[in-house]
Amino acid sequence: MNISLYDISVWVLPLVIAITFHEAAHGFVAHRLGDNTAWQLGRVSFNPLKHIDPFGTLILPAVLLLGHSPFLFGYAKPVPVNFRNLNHPRLDMVWVALAGPLTNIILATAAALAFHALPFVPADAARWTADNLKNAFLINIVLAIFNMMPIPPLDGGRVAVGLLPRPLALPLARLEPYGMLILIGLLILLPMLGSRLGLNLDVISTILRTLTGYVIQALLLITGNT
Numbered sequence: 001m002n003i004s005l006y007d008i009s010v011w012v013l014p015l016v017i018a019i020t021f022h023e024a025a026h027g028f029v030a031h032r033l034g035d036n037t038a039w040q041l042g043r044v045s046f047n048p049l050k051h052i053d054p055f056g057t058l059i060l061p062a063v064l065l066l067g068h069s070p071f072l073f074g075y076a077k078p079v080p081v082n083f084r085n086l087n088h089p090r091l092d093m094v095w096v097a098l099a100g101p102l103t104n105i106i107l108a109t110a111a112a113l114a115f116h117a118l119p120f121v122p123a124d125a126a127r128w129t130a131d132n133l134k135n136a137f138l139i140n141i142v143l144a145i146f147n148m149m150p151i152p153p154l155d156g157g158r159v160a161v162g163l164l165p166r167p168l169a170l171p172l173a174r175l176e177p178y179g180m181l182i183l184i185g186l187l188i189l190l191p192m193l194g195s196r197l198g199l200n201l202d203v204i205s206t207i208l209r210t211l212t213g214y215v216i217q218a219l220l221l222i223t224g225n226t
Contacts, residue, residue: 009130014111014136016048018104018143019076023051025103026079026096033092034083043079053077075180078153094162097155101144105215108140111221142221145212149204151183152176 024046027038038044043051052058079209086092111133121129148156153176161169175182186204194201220226 007094009146010131011135011139014132014139017136018107020046020048021103021107022143023076023079023098023148025099026081029099030079030081030086030092030096033095034087035082035096036073036080037085038079051076051079064099090162094159094181097162100155101147101172104140104144104147105219108137108144108221109219111118111140112219114226115223115225137219139218141212141215142208143214144210149183149208154183160182181185 024044027044030037031039038127045051053076056077060075081096083089083096086096112162114133115130118126118130118133126141129217147154148159150156150160150172152158152161152173157172157176157179161173163169191205192201217226
């Protein structure tokens with residue numbers, strides 16, 4: 001794979017911003033709703049070094065990229081939240097979980113709106129700026145959609161746990177320690193097995209790509225970029 005310094009320069013910045021704002025938003029909303037755990041640990045911060053997980057943010061995406069995985073994903077260091085400290089634990093857990101994906105959608109919208117300012121950017125910086133905005137738009141949407149999968153510890157899983165009746169929420173919550181293994185199985189191992197059997201078992205990636213496409217079209221329409 002021919003990855004140039006230019007490619008790195010237009011992908012790393014929007015990726016770091018997307019992850020940093022996503023995690024900081026979780027901690028900020030938790031702080032506002034009664035839990036100061038992340039605040040006291042300095043995790044409500046725009047310093048990316050406080051949110052990067054060496055394996056999930058760097059190694060895993062690189063391995064998937066080099067291995068031509070059908071779906072590229074990774075994760076940051078989770079922001080610690082003590083849900084028992086929240087004012088209304090079950091309901092506030094939903095708001096804390098939604099804060100990350102909603103922040104990413106706001107960032108994607110801002111990137112799309114910023115395209116209208118490109119005519120005012122100096123010509124020698126216009127391409128680099130446009131590529132950063134395009135990648136920021138895509139990365140933030142993908143991050144939001146991926147994190148809304150209803151599997152703990154992803155944000156969508158915690159939203160589901162907070163909204164479902166207790167008889168359904170409790171079994172789902174117990175899956176949290178195994179959530180990453182489930183994701184790896186669904187996104188990597190199952191498609192690999194399908195390719196060996198001559199079957200298309202890449203169902204989850206297909207659903208995620210379809211939902212991502214709908215959100216992309218909606219935001220482009222809203223921001224006047226169609």
